[in-house]
Amino acid sequence: MDQITALLDSFQRRNPHKQLWLAVSGGVDSMVLMHAYAHRAKDQGLETANVVYVDHNLHKDSESWGRHVLEAAKNYGLAAQVLTIQCDAKRAIEETARERRYQAIFQLMDKDDLLLTAHHFDDQKETFMFRALRGTGITGLKCMTEHSYLYGYQVGRPLLTVSQQQIHAYALKHNIQWVEDSSNTNVQFSRNAIRSALSHLQHETGFLTTQAHIKRQLSAYDELLIQSLKTLTPEPHILNVAQLKEHSAALQQELFYHWLKQLGAVSHDRVASLLHSLIHANQDKYPSDIINGFSILRYRDFAVIIALPAVMADLESSEHEVIIPQHGRIINPLGKKLSIKKMRKVGRYKKKFQQLGIPAWLRQHIPLVNEIPIFEDASISWVPPKEWRFFIQ
Structure with missing residues (x-):
């Protein structure tokens, strides 16, 4: 078993999931990831993965790249689909594309699923420099982790210790065909400029x-x-x-x-x-x-x-217990009809609010029952939301 397949095998065993998804752009990194998974799955009888290509509509050849990914996935026996998204060119294209790409893929996934990406060791170095130049704190300099959650979904990066050179060697050995995005050499994009500069430096041990x-x-x-x-x-x-x-x-x-x-x-x-x-x-x-x-x-x-809710609308109820979402629970032991309204004016109760320790920004959310605040009527009690109870004594 070669290094890339071994890393993929070890990662999947350590990170249980319901369904596996592969983000494949058609570039050499993700095509190698797809090849390694497909052949491992075939050898070990594993479940098929869902391959996703996201077309950002930012390059004239993006549609043909999608066809290339679909064809390769079909040859490997993997399910595949193309998602088309629109990116706002007026915003930072790299950041916008990344954000919308992930959001589109996550719409297909369940929370117990796992998305694999082909980020590798050279990407780690680029990310470190990219974040350092943006003024990130020490937490950001930790770079990418092998497993993390993004928008609540699992993302795995099993190739973080594999260099770009090793990925190319794997692709050549297995005769893998990939596409080249000409925009990757455009140094007007920050990451491309950093990638070009780092290509002259070989200090892997020091970086690790x-x-x-x-x-x-x-x-x-x-x-x-x-x-x-x-x-x-x-x-x-x-x-x-x-x-x-x-x-x-x-x-x-x-x-x-x-x-x-x-x-x-x-x-x-x-x-x-x-x-x-x-x-x-x-x-x-x-x-x-x-x-x-x-x-x-x-x-x-x-x-x-x-989390302050919108001020409640007027409610009418004759129940013994009234539950108002995000406002708490009103208990009416006498069973008399309740007129529950929002408090429009708090002036006459200002001193009482101060005595109870209810800050100004909570007062308009206190229910007004039968035209008076609940704390004025001993026959009616109110159980406020948990996060309010520190202030409402």
Whole structure:
């Protein structure tokens, strides 16, 4: 068993999945990946893989490349299909194409499926330089991992330790035919310029050593931040800003960034700006921001991540228990008819809201039952959403 087939075999055994998908562009890297899988599957009686070629409509020959992939897949006994997408040339073409390519493929997959790509060792070096030149933090310099999740779907890269030279040698040995994208030599694209520059450097051992250092140091860094955050977060979505201020400015930003990672990707510049507004806010101010659909707000000594729903529409109900999605559960033990409305004016209840610790940005979401807030009527109780209970005593 050659090196590429052995790596593919080992990767699949370590990463269980329901159905396998192969992203094949027609270039030498992905054609080698498809060939290696097809022959391994035939030898070992494995399930067939789903081959996907994505036509970005950015090159005059893209349609013929798709036909080449379909024909090769057919010869290997693999199911294959072509997906056609449109990319906005006004945006960064490389980033747009990558984003839409993955999104199109994931629409075909289940969450238990696995998508294999042909990223290799030379791609790792390019990614390292590309991210470094864009000003990424140390986490980004770790580059690609063998297995990861993208938009919630599994992505595998079994060839990350294989060089471009080894891939070409495999293709020549097995007489694999591939297509050449002339745009890959256009140095106006950042990755192509980096690829051209790196072709003159052969320091694989040093690069691998650097990546090992980064991986080890990040592991220790993450462990220390997690331990520190445990003392600052009474709940995962709540951060004690008063205690955070006791740390150095540099550590404040790293802890805050680590806390916000639960919301997905967020830039360090955005983190620094939001942290500054939260840290220096007066007690009577409520700075806020929205990141990936979640609100980040400050109330008294705490910052909170919360998904604020739209203010409820007027509801009529006579049930003993009324469940209002995203607003909590209203319990009516007396069984009397309830008129549940949104609170349009909170002025007359302002002092009561302050006594209960309900911040201004939550008040309009408190249900108004029979024309009064629930906390005014002992016969009716309200169980608010879990993330609100820290503020509603």
